[in-house]
Amino acid sequence: MVLDVNSLVDADAGLISRRIFIEDDIYQEELERIFARCWLFLCHESQIPNPGDFLTTYMGEDSVLVIRDTSGKIGAFLNVCAHRGNRLCRADNGNASAFTCAYHGWTYGNNGDLQGVPNLKDAYYDDLDRTKWGLISVAQLDTYKGLVFATFDNNAPSLTDYLGEMAWYLDCFFDRREGGVEVVGGVHKWIIPCNWKLPAENFGGDAYHVAWNHLSALTSGFTQAPAARQTLGGGTISPGNGHCILAVGADDYAAAPVEIIQEYEESIRAETVERLGRRLLKMTPNVGTLFPHMSFLRGSSRSFRVWHPKGPDKIEVISCQFVDKAAPPEVKEALRVTGLRAFGPSGVLEQDDMDNWEECTRINRGAVTRRYALNYQMGLGHDSFDDGLGGWSSDFRISDSNPRHFYRRWASLMQADTWDQV
Amino acid sequence: MKDETLREVEQFLYKEARLLDSRRFSEWLELFSDDLRYWMPTRSNRYPVNSKAISILDASRYEEEEVSDEDELALMEETKDTLERRVARLDTGMAWAEDPPSRTRHIITNIEVDAAGSADQLRVYSNFVMYRNRSETDQDFYVGSREDVLRREGGQLRISSRKIVLDQNVLLAKNLSNFF
Numbered sequence: 001m002v003l004d005v006n007s008l009v010d011a012d013a014g015l016i017s018r019r020i021f022i023e024d025d026i027y028q029e030e031l032e033r034i035f036a037r038c039w040l041f042l043c044h045e046s047q048i049p050n051p052g053d054f055l056t057t058y059m060g061e062d063s064v065l066v067i068r069d070t071s072g073k074i075g076a077f078l079n080v081c082a083h084r085g086n087r088l089c090r091a092d093n094g095n096a097s098a099f100t101c102a103y104h105g106w107t108y109g110n111n112g113d114l115q116g117v118p119n120l121k122d123a124y125y126d127d128l129d130r131t132k133w134g135l136i137s138v139a140q141l142d143t144y145k146g147l148v149f150a151t152f153d154n155n156a157p158s159l160t161d162y163l164g165e166m167a168w169y170l171d172c173f174f175d176r177r178e179g180g181v182e183v184v185g186g187v188h189k190w191i192i193p194c195n196w197k198l199p200a201e202n203f204g205g206d207a208y209h210v211a212w213n214h215l216s217a218l219t220s221g222f223t224q225a226p227a228a229r230q231t232l233g234g235g236t237i238s239p240g241n242g243h244c245i246l247a248v249g250a251d252d253y254a255a256a257p258v259e260i261i262q263e264y265e266e267s268i269r270a271e272t273v274e275r276l277g278r279r280l281l282k283m284t285p286n287v288g289t290l291f292p293h294m295s296f297l298r299g300s301s302r303s304f305r306v307w308h309p310k311g312p313d314k315i316e317v318i319s320c321q322f323v324d325k326a327a328p329p330e331v332k333e334a335l336r337v338t339g340l341r342a343f344g345p346s347g348v349l350e351q352d353d354m355d356n357w358e359e360c361t362r363i364n365r366g367a368v369t370r371r372y373a374l375n376y377q378m379g380l381g382h383d384s385f386d387d388g389l390g391g392w393s394s395d396f397r398i399s400d401s402n403p404r405h406f407y408r409r410w411a412s413l414m415q416a417d418t419w420d421q422v
Numbered sequence: 423m424k425d426e427t428l429r430e431v432e433q434f435l436y437k438e439a440r441l442l443d444s445r446r447f448s449e450w451l452e453l454f455s456d457d458l459r460y461w462m463p464t465r466s467n468r469y470p471v472n473s474k475a476i477s478i479l480d481a482s483r484y485e486e487e488e489v490s491d492e493d494e495l496a497l498m499e500e501t502k503d504t505l506e507r508r509v510a511r512l513d514t515g516m517a518w519a520e521d522p523p524s525r526t527r528h529i530i531t532n533i534e535v536d537a538a539g540s541a542d543q544l545r546v547y548s549n550f551v552m553y554r555n556r557s558e559t560d561q562d563f564y565v566g567s568r569e570d571v572l573r574r575e576g577g578q579l580r581i582s583s584r585k586i587v588l589d590q591n592v593l594l595a596k597n598l599s600n601f602f
Contacts, residue, residue, distance in 0.1 A: 052479030070479065089475070092466040092591070095484050096476035110479070186464050186494030190593035216514040220507045316592060321495060337499050346462075346498045346598035348511055352518040354596045 003029055009411040011404045014377030020410075021195040022364035027312035033414050034292050035060025037153040039162045041294035041306055042066050042076055044322065045146045046182045047093070052110055055093040057318060058308040059152065065089050065135070066148065069111040070097060074143070076150045077112045077135035088135070092187070108135050145175045155419055163290075165239035165390040168276070172285040173298050176272045179325035184336050188305075188319040188344040194357035196293050196309040197410070199317075202353065203297065204244030204289030205236055205402025208378065213356065217348040221257065222300060222341060234283045236383075236402040239391035242291030242409025244402040247283035254286035256300040256338045264331045268324075282388060291409055300349060301339035313361050319344060376400040376407070423535045431535050431546055431572065434579050439528035442601055447509040450601070451502070455573055455580040460500040462586040462602065463490040489587060497588065497598060505601075519599035524556040526600050538571055543582075546570040554600055562595040564588060564602065 003026065008017040020026050040059045043066055047055060054067040056079055063079040065088065081088045081101040088108070089099050098115060100107045107116035112135035120126060138150035142159035144167060149159055156162065163170070174181050192199070202209065211218070233249025248254045253265035273280050287297040296304040305319035321339050323332045343350045364370055379399030386393040394401040416422045434453075441450040454460075469476050470486045478484050490496060500508070511517050529551040538545035552564040571583040586602045 050480060050483060090467060091469045091476075094469055094476060095478055095480050097479040098477040100475055100477075102475060184493075184495055186466075186490040186496070188464065188495055188497070188593075189591065190596070192596045194596075212516075213518065216511045216516040216518075219514060220511040222507065222511075333493070336493070336495070340495055340497075340499060341504055344495070344497070345593050345595070348508060351597035351599045355519045358596060 003414060005411045005415045008414075009407045010373075011376075011408040011411070014375065014380050014400060014404060015373040016376050016403075016407055017373055018364040018370045021197065021361055022312050022370065024312050027309070029414060030309070031060050033416075034410070035062075035309065037151065037156060037413070037419075038292055039140075039142075039149045039151045039156060039159055040292075041290065041304075042141075042148045042150055044181070044183045044304075044320070045074070045143060045148060047320070048074065050095070052095040052097055053093070054089070054091075054096060054110070056089055056091065057306070058316070059138070059150065061309060062152075063087060064138070064150075065099070067096075067110045067112075069109075071111075073111075074141065074148060075110075075112055076138045076141055076148075080136065081106055081108075082114065082133040082135065112137055145170060146180050147174060153419075157419060162241060163243075164241050166241065166243040166245075166290060168279070168390065169237070169239055169243070169245045169285050169288060170290070171276055172280070173288070173296050173302075173304075174322070176275065177268060177324045177326040178275075181322040182325045184321040184323060184332075186320075188317065188340075190317050190345045191310070192315050192317060192354050192357060193313055194315060194354070194361040195312055196307045196315045197406075198357040198360055199307045199315070199353070200289045200291075200293050200295060201244075201403045201406055202357070203246075203287050203295035204406055205246065205400065207234075207236065207246050207398045208400075209353075209356075213352055214349050216352070217300075217342070220348070222348045234286075234397045236394040236397070236399050237283075237285070237386075237389050237391045238393075238402050238405035239389075242406050243289065244291075244406055245285050245288040245391070246402070247285045248397075250281050250283050252284055254284050254299045256335075256342065258334055258338050260331055260334045261338065264327060279388065279390075289406070291406065297343070299342075301343035301347065302335055303339060303343050376403050380404075423537075427544070428533075428535055430579070431544065432533055434572070435530050435533060435546070435548060439530050442528055443526050445523060447512065447601075451506055451509060453579075453581055454502055454505070455575060455582040456502050457582060458500070458502040458505070459583045460498065460505060460586075461492075461496055461584070462498040462588060462598075463492075463496050464494070465489060465588065465591050467591050497593070498586070517599075519597050522557060524554045524560075524600055526555075527553045528602075529553075532567075542574045544572045544579075546572055550602060552600065552602060554595070564590075564595070564600075566602070568602065 048068045051070050065079040066076045068074050079088050083106050086103040105118045109115045114130045114134045139154040141150040234247040237245040255261045255265045286299045289295045293307045308316045323335050379394050382395040383401040412422050466488050468488045532549040534547040536545040548568050554562040566588040569585040572579050573582045
């Protein structure tokens with residue numbers, strides 16, 4: 001299929017076609033051109049700290065097994081038996097030296113090697129090259145500050161190049177203090193009948209919806225109302241490659257209205273500025289999306305999540321909470337309970353988002369509805385490249401500048417046959 | 423357990439279900455004691471230690487328990503105060519997940535009543551099917567078990583602790599905007 005991408009995304013005019021949120025042809029191209037090529041987030045190292053630790057997740061719609069092997073090295077493989085294509089591991093996580101397929105009993109080591117094949121001598125006549133039938137590995141795997149990423153594309157740029165200036169912004173969430181962060185035990189997993197780009201652009205650039213969509217949570221004491229903030233600073237930042245960051249003002253901790261958490265933020269302020277640099281005096285990054293579909297926030301909850309696509313109109317969210325490793329236990333506990341009440345399936349902020357994203361998706365089934373472009377024109381011409389921030393930044397804190405950069409990157413990848421063309 | 427107590431507990435739980443399904447949330451809140459702990463853990467898929475699907479490398483660290491621990495993420499972990507604030511939020515006219523509101527039906531079954539340490543406390547087990555229909559075609563079935571501690575306060579039974587174990591791994595609903 002040849003997609004006329006230019007008819008779908010006109011970032012300069014701030015017009016985005018509704019077709020990209022519902023049409024299966026476009027979605028299938030996304031699986032190939034975006035999810036099978038980009039660096040995708042797998043997990044945090046602290047979720048698989050010891051030899052043999054594993055977890056299962058997704059890259060696009062591909063089921064993936066992430067394992068720290070017996071020697072301590074992290075690998076990621078298609079979670080698929082090479083023989084008849086059965087899903088190999090059915091557990092969310094655990095610890096193993098080897099995995100055995102439930103169908104015919106092929107056994108793979110935790111480094112992906114095919115170790116055992118029943119009836120190898122009598123049925124295969126010892127004529128099977130086991131080195132050719134191991135688990136299928138990702139093309140590249142790398143980590144940044146404890147965050148594990150992989151890509152299925154040998155030709156993808158290095159993770160360092162892919163992150164670019166976004167690396168510093170990740171530090172503002174995951175490396176504010178010595179030791180970085182650790183992940184709270186357990187995960188939230190749930191299904192939302194929406195297109196994956198809606199939550200990705202929401203976390204990446206939608207400061208607009210907060211004061212309306214979330215007003216009920218703001219006024220019932222679950223998070224800080226904008227009016228209660230010391231300033232209304234901050235802005236939207238696009239550090240390149242489609243990555244997006246939202247920031248509040250520099251003197252705003254972007255933390256839940258809980259005394260122990262606010263005091264903690266106050267107490268580490270000087271230390272984080274020292275560690276991360278004086279750019280932090282310009283604004284406090286508090287939400288973001290790493291292109292294409294990993295989002296994170298450090299506000300009323302400290303969460304990272306991936307919006308795993310399950311068709312044009314469905315996602316599975318896998319969401320975890322993180323805390324500064326160096327934080328005192330009572331602060332970690334306060335962050336855990338405050339966070340899960342705000343974000344997650346029952347989160348008083350997030351539950352309203354999900355309902356809106358579903359309706360924004362399903363409505364596009366209408367053939368006539370689909371003819372009318374969506375409006376991403378807020379702040380057109382009122383953003384510029386800010387050398388101090390290392391990215392495109394909006395003049396006002398609320399703007400569609402970030403989603404325009406997000407969809408520009410999306411369109412570029414959807415058209416490019418090679419990374420040189422992106 | 424005396425028949426009279428069993429009947430009293432049954433009627434208490436049925437009334438609670440009726441209050442929820444008729445969205446009389448302020449009256450529902452009165453059924454809880456001030457020191458309430460209301461907890462809905464998550465469920466994970468784990469191979470049991472005797473599974474032949476994996477060879478465990480480090481048995482000393484292996485955990486087969488699939489209900490999340492108390493210090494881990496939960497689907498809900500509420501106090502009386504946060505439940506009150508959740509109800510207050512519904513009254514703002516801007517709680518979009520419940521606007522228009524869900525149509526719910528709580529079916530409460532398999533009620534067992536045990537003594538719970540002291541004379542004024544009861545441990546109550548029950549199963550639930552909670553059907554939620556909303557908007558045009560939204561439909562969710564939440565099925566699971568509850569373990570409550572009921573305490574007699576001034577002649578009234580009140581729930582001081584509720585553990586809700588939902589029988590799902592990936593939550594199949596888009597959100598949890600109702601109570602259990």
